[in-house]
Amino acid sequence: xxxxxxxxxxxxxxxxxxxxxxxxxxxxxxxxxxxxxxxxxxxxxxxxxxxxxxxxxxxxxxxxxxxxxxxxxxxxxxxxxxxxxxxxxxxxxxxxxxxxxxxxxxxxxxxxxxxxxxxxxxxxxxxxxxxxxxxxxxxxxxxxxxxxxxxxxxxxxxxxxxxxxxxxxxxxxxxxxxxxxxxxxxxxxxxxxxxxxxxxxxxxxxxxxxxxxxxxxxxxxxxxxxxxxxxxxxxxxxxxxxxxxxxxxxxxxxxxxxxxxxxxxxxxxx
Amino acid sequence: xxxxxxxxxxxxxxxxxxxxxxxxxxxxxxxxxxxxxxxxxxxxxxxxxxxxxxxxxxxxxxxxxxxxxxxxxxxxxxxxxxxxxxxxxxxxxxxxxxxxxxxxxxxxxxxxxxxxxxxxxxxxxxxxxxxxxxxxxxxxxxxxxxxxxxxxxxxxxxxxxxxxxxxxxxxxxxxxxxxxxxxxxxxxxxxxxxxxxxxxxxxxxxxxxxxxxxxxxxxxxxxxxxxxxxxxxxxxxxxxxxxxxxxxxxxxxxxxxxxxxxxxxxxxxxxxxxxxxxxxxxxxxxxxxxxxxxxxxxxxxxxxxxxxxxxxxxxxxxxxxxxxxxxxxxxxxxxxxxxxxxxxxxxxxxxxxxxxxxxxxxxxxxxxxxxxxxxxxxxxxxxxxxxxxxxxxxxxxxxxxxxxxxxxxxxxxxxxxxxxxxxxxxxxxxxxxxxxxxxxxxxxxxxxxxxxxxxxxxxxxxxxxxxxxxxxxxxxxxxxxxxxxxxxxxxxxxxxxxxxxxxxxxxxxxxxxxxxxxxxxxxxxxxxxxxxxxxxxxxxxx
Numbered sequence: 060x061x062x063x064x065x066x067x068x069x070x071x072x073x074x075x076x077x078x079x080x081x082x083x084x085x086x087x088x089x090x091x092x093x094x095x096x097x098x099x100x101x102x103x104x105x106x107x108x109x110x111x112x113x114x115x116x117x118x119x120x121x122x123x124x125x126x127x128x129x130x131x132x133x134x135x136x137x138x139x140x141x142x143x144x145x146x147x148x149x150x151x152x153x154x155x156x157x158x159x160x161x162x163x164x165x166x167x168x169x170x171x172x173x174x175x176x177x178x179x180x181x182x183x184x185x186x187x188x189x190x191x192x193x194x195x196x197x198x199x200x201x202x203x204x205x206x207x208x209x210x211x212x213x214x215x216x217x218x219x220x221x222x223x224x225x226x227x228x229x230x231x232x233x234x235x236x237x238x239x240x241x242x243x244x245x246x247x248x249x250x251x252x253x254x255x256x257x258x259x260x261x262x263x264x265x266x267x268x269x270x271x272x273x274x275x276x277x278x279x280x281x282x283x284x285x286x287x288x289x290x291x292x293x294x295x296x297x298x299x300x301x302x303x304x305x306x307x308x309x310x311x312x313x314x315x316x317x318x319x320x321x322x323x324x325x326x327x328x329x
Numbered sequence: 330x331x332x333x334x335x336x337x338x339x340x341x342x343x344x345x346x347x348x349x350x351x352x353x354x355x356x357x358x359x360x361x362x363x364x365x366x367x368x369x370x371x372x373x374x375x376x377x378x379x380x381x382x383x384x385x386x387x388x389x390x391x392x393x394x395x396x397x398x399x400x401x402x403x404x405x406x407x408x409x410x411x412x413x414x415x416x417x418x419x420x421x422x423x424x425x426x427x428x429x430x431x432x433x434x435x436x437x438x439x440x441x442x443x444x445x446x447x448x449x450x451x452x453x454x455x456x457x458x459x460x461x462x463x464x465x466x467x468x469x470x471x472x473x474x475x476x477x478x479x480x481x482x483x484x485x486x487x488x489x490x491x492x493x494x495x496x497x498x499x500x501x502x503x504x505x506x507x508x509x510x511x512x513x514x515x516x517x518x519x520x521x522x523x524x525x526x527x528x529x530x531x532x533x534x535x536x537x538x539x540x541x542x543x544x545x546x547x548x549x550x551x552x553x554x555x556x557x558x559x560x561x562x563x564x565x566x567x568x569x570x571x572x573x574x575x576x577x578x579x580x581x582x583x584x585x586x587x588x589x590x591x592x593x594x595x596x597x598x599x600x601x602x603x604x605x606x607x608x609x610x611x612x613x614x615x616x617x618x619x620x621x622x623x624x625x626x627x628x629x630x631x632x633x634x635x636x637x638x639x640x641x642x643x644x645x646x647x648x649x650x651x652x653x654x655x656x657x658x659x660x661x662x663x664x665x666x667x668x669x670x671x672x673x674x675x676x677x678x679x680x681x682x683x684x685x686x687x688x689x690x691x692x693x694x695x696x697x698x699x700x701x702x703x704x705x706x707x708x709x710x711x712x713x714x715x716x717x718x719x720x721x722x723x724x725x726x727x728x729x730x731x732x733x734x735x736x737x738x739x740x741x742x743x744x745x746x747x748x749x750x751x752x753x754x755x756x757x758x759x760x761x762x763x764x765x766x767x768x769x770x771x772x773x774x775x776x777x778x779x780x781x782x783x784x785x786x787x788x789x790x791x792x793x794x795x796x797x798x799x800x801x802x803x804x805x806x807x808x809x810x811x812x813x814x815x816x817x818x819x820x821x822x823x824x825x826x827x828x829x830x831x832x833x834x835x836x837x838x839x840x841x842x843x844x845x846x847x848x849x850x851x852x853x854x855x856x857x858x859x860x861x862x863x864x865x866x867x868x869x870x871x
Binding site: 193195196197198 | 396398400647648649
């Protein structure tokens with residue numbers, strides 16, 4: 060069985076909403092039905108076959124070849140299966156995703172994994188702002204699952220995040236983990252200003268000391284934590300991309316905050 | 330044809346429409362432009378909703394607070410209709426289209442705060458097709474309570490009430506938790522009918538009787554619209570019976586009475602008081618009620634009653650809520666809520682509403698409402714009508730709710746089924762008469778040509794959900810439940826008389842305490858009709 064592959068034929072002038080291309084919907088449909096799925100492009104609905112060359116027969120594992128970042132809503136609300144994207148994707152990657160696995164070999168734009176409630180998203184390149192945040196107006200952001208960004212992330216990573224893990228291999232922008240309710244964000248390179256501002260609970264782990272820590276965070280000194288040992292052991296066992304966690308010691312400089320809210324969150328600097 | 334105001338009960342008649350009005354049979358020389366063959370169909374006047382929260386600050390807060398409601402129910406634009414969204418708190422355009430598609434042609438917003446009246450009217454101006462109107466909210470405002478506390482003359486209070494109706498372009502007066510919204514701000518969390526407001530020293534009973542008297546003396550057709558004390562509190566049945574007695578024979582309309590008909594019997598200290606309430610309503614011809622039926626599902630409760638909304642905020646679903654003060658004159662509470670058929674309390678609330686419908690004998694004094702959106706969105710009216718007209722359907726639904734609630738309810742033993750004539754009374758003739766809308770709610774010569782034509786289906790829900798034709802002011806606006814023409818409805822207002830001398834007192838008060846000047850507070854007719862937003866119809870006082 061080869062993955063059901065969608066190869067973009069055209070160079071779209073407008074965003075392409077490909078939210079119907081998820082295993083939940085495709086696994087129940089025949090090849091002919093899939094070819095006629097309407098895809099929203101600008102104001103029109105175009106059958107999928109006019110936009111993509113469709114090959115393969117495994118409807119639970121989908122591969123999408125993209126030549127630019129115009130594909131929006133990739134894997135929206137998917138609950139099982141895998142989606143692999145060769146190329147860049149646009150906004151709202153894995154929005155409200157409930158389960159399954161998305162792998163993007165290029166970059167993703169803003170709102171990656173926003174309001175997701177399960178599953179895992181791996182992004183080999185960079186992402187825009189609001190990764191793992193909540194849809195505007197929602198009380199909470201991402202509430203379960205895992206996002207692994209190998210490159211850099213934009214501002215407001217994990218804004219209003221409720222649960223789950225976000226790991227950023229590169230740099231994170233400003234307001235990392237702002238208004239967080241709970242969950243874990245790990246940044247292995249530099250972080251911008253205002254990390255954790257207005258966070259209620261949750262943990263932000265920074266491998267490098269940020270240039271700026273907000274005034275409402277208070278230093279608790281250097282501590283050795285069993286939690287970190289467990290976390291690092293678990294993560295390093297998850298795959299070779301996480302082998303770096305095997306090298307960290309379970310010791311961190313702990314800042315508690317945000318004390319302008321209730322101060323039950325923490326920033327840990329390794 | 331069903332036209333209860335003229336006693337027409339299912340007779341075959343012709344209707345002639347000319348220039349937006351129903352006329353008598355024209356001379357044979359007059360050319361008829363268009364004929365509609367309505368054989369085997371049911372013809373009624375356009376329906377009137379006497380109590381539906383469709384405009385004003387609280388609806389907007391509900392919209393802002395529930396983005397998921399709007400994401401979950403998008404309405405695309407068509408060539409003639411505009412886009413919108415929202416199921417429990419729909420956008421203005423969606424509200425107008427959905428009401429018109431169901432054959433409703435007049436809707437009254439029951440809680441327009443005078444300080445917010447301009448906003449409410451602007452929002453209602455955006456609601457297409459249907460006619461609008463609003464009750465001005467009094468009874469918790471500082472100026473009125475001060476007058477009452479200092480024992481001001483009755484005529485002065487009448488002048489103030491009349492001035493408010495004129496200034497805010499209202500069609501009636503509503504009082505919400507009389508004195509209770511104000512008492513909440515002075516840290517009282519409960520206010521019974523004879524309990525005094527700790528700051529002003531006045532009781533809800535005084536407020537009710539004063540306002541009811543003023544409404545009567547001014548000749549306002551719609552009786553004082555009362556949202557009483559202790560809404561939703563188990564045992565409030567006694568308060569409601571006291572309130573009926575407190576009216577002292579004056580006309581009074583008790584809104585969403587289902588929420589005021591709870592007893593404290595049984596293991597769970599929550600029981601139905603419908604039998605007592607219905608008995609009292611049947612015995613007091615000065616009382617009219619609307620039910621405020623709940624139907625299961627997600628909705629949002631929006632009320633001026635901050636006291637009760639604060640008490641209910643713990644049940645918010647999803648967990649977010651707003652309680653706010655508005656200009657120190659009243660308040661506003663918005664709490665999203667999900668009624669569950671497997672919850673004892675919710676299931677019993679459902680049966681209480683239906684019991685009230687079936688136990689109150691006179692359909693002229695009971696109106697069909699869900700207190701949109703508090704009990705359920707107005708789009709569930711066809712379902713509710715089927716529950717009333719179809720006993721076996723009702724009993725089927727009864728068997729699906731919480732077992733104990735179904736067991737303690739007398740609903741299963743009630744055989745009454747509403748007839749089409751009674752439905753026509755309850756949703757057309759009676760509201761028009763109660764509101765004093767002279768040329769609405771009937772099909773006689775001179776009436777506005779607001780006509781709804783239904784297919785006579787056995788499934789009443791399907792029948793009332795999608796009328797075959799809906800005419801508004803003589804224009805065919807909807808066909809088979811789809812909008813085919815968009816026009817702007819009118820705004821119904823009253824202009825009762827008052828002594829201009831009151832403005833002097835009010836001006837001093839406004840200059841001293843209010844956030845705006847007296848002259849800015851008053852709404853001009855032109856503001857409502859501006860930009861082609863439909864005209865104003867001034868109804869006459871009695």
